[in-house]
Amino acid sequence: MFLNVTLGASLREAITALPIERRIGFDLKKIYQQLIESFHTYESHLSNFVFDRDMHNIIYSLGFVPTHNEMNDLILAMRFHPRSRTSEREEIDVEHHLIHFYDFVDIIIPKLLNNDYEPADEQYLLKCFKKLDQNNKNYLHKKLFVQTMSTMEDALDKNESEDLLNFLVKNENLSTGNLPDFFDYKRYIKHLLPQRHLIYLDLGVAK
Known part of the structure; x- marks a missing residue:
């Protein structure tokens, strides 16, 4: 159901910026499937949402490891996405905020495509x-x-x-x-x- 989502501007820009050799054979569907599997492992009581406290493990499971500050920046970017899919009604946990799958995707895919973080060695x-x-x-x-x-x-x-x-x-x-x-x-x-x-x-x- 997630694969029908319209590409966000940041994602389109990230794909366009890829070298031509990387764009040939680019498999967005495969990347989405990887993100879906990682995300749903930690899905909260609401469908398509996770708590921000679990985002560390979700991102680590994708095979790269941002620094502590980079991780915090990622989570804040997801929480305060310009087109956030999380409403006040959904923010029911006073200590931990919810992050929607689409907000996660919009922020994390450009980072993956740009190789912004070194993989674990x-x-x-x-x-x-x-x-x-x-x-x-x-x-x-x-x-x-x-x-x-x-x-x-x-x-x-x-x-x-x-x-x-x-x-x-x-x-x-x-x-x-x-x-x-x-x-x-x-x-x-x-x-x-x-x-x-x-x-x-x-x-x-x-x-």
Whole structure:
């Protein structure tokens, strides 16, 4: 049902600005399908809406990782879209705002087409984890890792911290021998790199 939407001006401009070799064979339908799948994983109580608190995971699931400030700018752009599809009636959560699918699409597709954000890099993420793993054990304590992620400049909020800890606790594939409180961060990176809930570490490691 989403594929019948009329292209917004920003999207038309982004497609027009692509090099001719990229426009040949350009598959907007495939991109829309990817966005639909990511978006609906976090759909709220209202059809075609998500809470802004879930937008981080939606965007990470697309395979790129904006900085904290870039992420905030994206969410604000979606919330205050000039043709916002979100009415005051729909803003029923006092702490978290709703974002409509079309507002999400209008803002995010030009960013994807322009390659505005670097994709997650496995070797870079591995360097970041090794900086935390000062004893070269190849594993980290689950709670201490979450606490570290919650105190950094681009900190996780309470909900994100709980989600991450629950994931680390419940995912048996990340377990480390007979050490239930620890997880194998190499398997964590490989498992999450193309998946949702990718956690981007900015620990001052040179790329």
